[in-house]
Amino acid sequence: MRHTLSIIVADQPGELSRIVGLFSARGFNIETISVGETLDPRWSRVTIVTRGDDRTIEQIVKQCERLARVREVHDVTTRPHIEREMALITVEASAGAARQEVLSLVNVFRAKVVDISHSQLIVEASGNKEKVDTFIELLRPIGITDITRTGHIAINRLATVEERNGDEYLLRQGRES
Amino acid sequence: MSAQPIIADVVTNQPAIAPVAQGPTGAEILIDALTYEGVDTIFGYPGGAVLHIYDELWRARDRITHYLVRHEQGAVHMAEGYARASGRVGVVLVTSGPGATNAVTGIANAYMDSTPIVVITGQVPKHLIGTDAFQEVDTVGITRPCVKHNYLVREASDIAGVVREAFHLARSGRPGPVVIDIPKDVTAARTSYSRLDHVGFPFSTGAPPIDRTSVQQALDAVVSAKRPVLYVGGGIANSGADESLRSFAETFRLPVAPTLMGLGGFPSAHPLSLGMLGMHGTYAANMAVAQSDLLIAVGVRFDDRVTGKLATFAPHARVIHIDIDPANIGKNVAPSLSIAADARQALSELLVLGREQDEQKLHQSINARELWWEQIRAWQQSQPLRFTGSPNQIKPQTVIAELQRLTNGEAIITTDVGQHQMWVAQFYPFKRPRQLITSGGLGTMGFGLPAAVGAQLASPNQPVFAVVGDGGFQMTNQELATAVQYDLPVKILIMNNGYLGMVRQWQEMFYDRAYSEVDISVAPDFVKLAEAFGALGLRAERPNELHDVLAAAVAHRGVVVVDVHVSKEENVFPIVPAGANSSDMILQSDGV
The missing domain is CATH 3.40.50.970 (Thiamin diphosphate (ThDP)-binding fold, Pyr/PP domains)
Known part of the structure; x- marks a missing residue:
């Protein structure tokens, strides 16, 4: 099963490679990885999409928690959550039917044209993995020449009061520590 | 699920201290910080990148004795031997490049055997890092998979804090090696520093409290088990749990099967000892585990040399796993009950609760295991450790x-x-x-x-x-x-x-x-x-x-x-072939 792990790690040189190295050394798989600042710039959030049964995921979480500069690890997938990824796609489409087809897909998927030339377009799409995958599949027959994807970021939904309190607690931790 | 927030704050919160013309050098601070940790013994080998440190060591030779080895691997193994014999943190000092790579085998060894050591490696000056400089190697990168943590120290003002945290990490929780890589220019740089800078870090030293419910459940399992075995490892020595283990085993008359790393954690000659289990373990220990209905695993990690084929290891047993490293729990064997805790603390809490047991219930529990002990004695008598003597060859x-x-x-x-x-x-x-x-x-x-x-x-x-x-x-x-x-x-x-x-x-x-x-x-x-x-x-x-x-x-x-x-072609028996059931031991050579 696919899991999205959110790892809060000190923003220091070498810490990302510690996490990535742990995955390769222990034979865990990384489908996508993305890294960015948290509310507190001293801490980074590493979002890793991985696959495994419950025991494997538990091992991954525990092994990441052993790292001295990792503050917390949680499996976003265990609770309702929102996932997003962005793709920049270069499509071969000169003026005419092909370009019209691209533009209508862009419209349907609420994507954006971010660059254009006589023969090509670059479109920006974001959404969950399935949406981006579908968009790419529909563009493929028209002629994709390049794709760059960000990998997932994810965040838990604002659900019950208790859970929201939990989130605020984490934010407070991030700010104070 | 939070890890160690307090530790993670230490370096991120360090204020940047501007270099000053006066004040001690990085090397002086290093020696001072080591002294503060109570270090009086260092195993090492000098070289270009650590010359400033060796110069300070010379001045500090009345406080710290340096043992000059003949190869850096030897230095790390000596520090391991020192740490394992004394329970203190072993300290190593080597130079950059080959000094560090020669130390890697020892660092990996300490990592696998949970031995607390701090290894200080020299590094080329900061401005040369990444230029393939003479005797440059990415020490932090090379050692990353086999340390609890490692550091590349960039400022002299960071040294005291790093040393303090390194020693804490090496000896706390599941002990292990920590590497501190210090560029040569950092050891020469002067900075403002007072000893007070490095004493106030808020490390949590106390172990988290153990869940009483788990302890009670574990105790209930022990009391009701008909065929229990205690499977104990290196965690016993590391946590100083030998006396608690002994009292616990004696109170409930539990058979004890130590791993290789667990030998000595329970006296081998004790009547409750089955001898080592695993690939070259005793027949009685491996049979007892194979037929046990309760395996109480303390300070162990279900290593393949112990379990043999995992799927058939202790097939009838409920497993209680007590280990300080939560990642060890469920890694190879999924226990039905686990306590992530220091072995001594967990065993003594078990013992305290156990002594509150109704005397009669305790006796019943022990009496109910008479048959189990008879079986174990029969295994011990039928297949003791043995070898064939020889009048001409030394066996x-x-x-x-x-x-x-x-x-x-x-x-x-x-x-x-x-x-x-x-x-x-x-x-x-x-x-x-x-x-x-x-x-x-x-x-x-x-x-x-x-x-x-x-x-x-x-x-x-x-x-x-x-x-x-x-x-x-x-x-x-x-x-x-x-x-x-x-x-x-x-x-x-x-x-x-x-x-x-x-x-x-x-x-x-x-x-x-x-x-x-x-x-x-x-x-x-x-x-x-x-x-x-x-x-x-x-x-x-x-x-x-x-x-x-x-x-x-x-x-x-x-x-x-x-x-x-000794006789040239002697074999070690029993042997469980790699990947076989641990109860399928080969007890002696075919021809003998």
Whole structure:
């Protein structure tokens, strides 16, 4: 099963490679990885999409928690959550039917044209993995020449009061520590 | 699920202190910080990148004794031997590049065997990092997978904090190695510094409280078990749990099966001891585990050398797993109950609750296990550890038995890895924790001799024997010079069979006796080699020489190398073939 792990790690040189190295050394798989600042710039959030049964995921979480500069690890997938990824796609489409087809897909998927030339377009799409995958599949027959994807970021939904309190607690931790 | 927030704050919160013209150098701060940690012993080898540090060490030589090794691997193994014998953190100082790479085997060894050491490595000056400079290597990158944590120190003002945290990490939780890589210019830089800077870090030292419900459930399981076994490992010595373990086992009359790393954590000669379990464990220990209905695993990690084929390991048992490292729990075997805690703390809480038990219930529980003990005694009697003696050849097992008699079972024993190691584990009954210092997880040839030197330093009044093979001895024998130089009277007992014995045994048993590249009979004359180093060399070739030669070694005040020519093709039995059921032991050779 696919899991999205959110790892809060000190923003220091070498810490990302510690996490990535742990995955390769222990034979865990990384489908996508993305890294960015948290509310507190001293801490980074590493979002890793991985696959495994419950025991494997538990091992991954525990092994990441052993790292001295990792503050917390949680499996976003265990609770309702929102996932997003962005793709920049270069499509071969000169003026005419092909370009019209691209533009209508862009419209349907609420994507954006971010660059254009006589023969090509670059479109920006974001959404969950399935949406981006579908968009790419529909563009493929028209002629994709390049794709760059960000990998997932994810965040838990604002659900019950208790859970929201939990989130605020984490934010407070991030700010104070 | 939060990890260690307090620790993670330490370096991120460090204010940047501007370099100042006056004030101590990075090297001075380093020595001061080490002194603050109580370090009085360092094993090391100098080089270009650590010259400033060695200059400070020279000035601090009345406070810190540096032991000059002959190879950096030796330095780390000595620090491990020192740490394992004393329970203190071992400290190593080596230079950049080859100094660091030579240390890696020892660092990996310490990681696998949870040994607390701090290794300080020099690095090229900051402006040269990344330029393929002379003696430059990415030490932090190379050691990353085999340390608890490592540092590249960029500012002299960070040194005190880093050292403080490094020692804390090395000895806390599941102990292990920490590497501090310091560029040469950082050791020379001056900065403002006061000793107060490094004392106030808010490390959490107390262990988190143990969930009483889990302890009660574990106790209930113990009381109701008909066929329980205690499976105990290196965590017993590391947490100082030997007395709690003993009381717990005695209170409930539980059979105890230690791992290799657990030997000495429970007295081998104790009537409740089954002897070591696993690949070369006793028949009784492996059968008991195979038929147990409750396995209480304490300070262990279900290593493949213990479990054999995982799917059939302890197939009838409920498993209770107690370990300080939460990642060990559920890694190889999913327990039905787990307590992530210090072994001593968990065992003593079990004991406290256990003593509150109704006396009658306790007796009933013990009486209900009469049949189990009868079965165990029957296994012990039918298949004890045994070997075939010989009038013409010295049997390696007799060497260990003789050593035990001559040392009254009190010696500290270090080993390499292989057949000799297993014979030590089987035939030297260890009495106390920290008495056997062996390379368990990594299985490092050449560990024994330098580890003995470190152990001797930590325990000056104990006899220390390195029992090694002729193969492993040749990997680190240069450290004889270190032992002689510092008058550390270790005794090295070479079980010389002219073979890489364990590999030969596997080739004999599993590869149709194709002895591929295991003949090392072309070797130096070990007696002359010992003499060349300024040590005493002795040799025993016939069974009737063994006693006198070993007795002479024991009696000699200085470093001794004993070259014992043992029967060449002796095998270690029992053996569970790799990946087989642990109850499917081969008990002896076909032809014998």
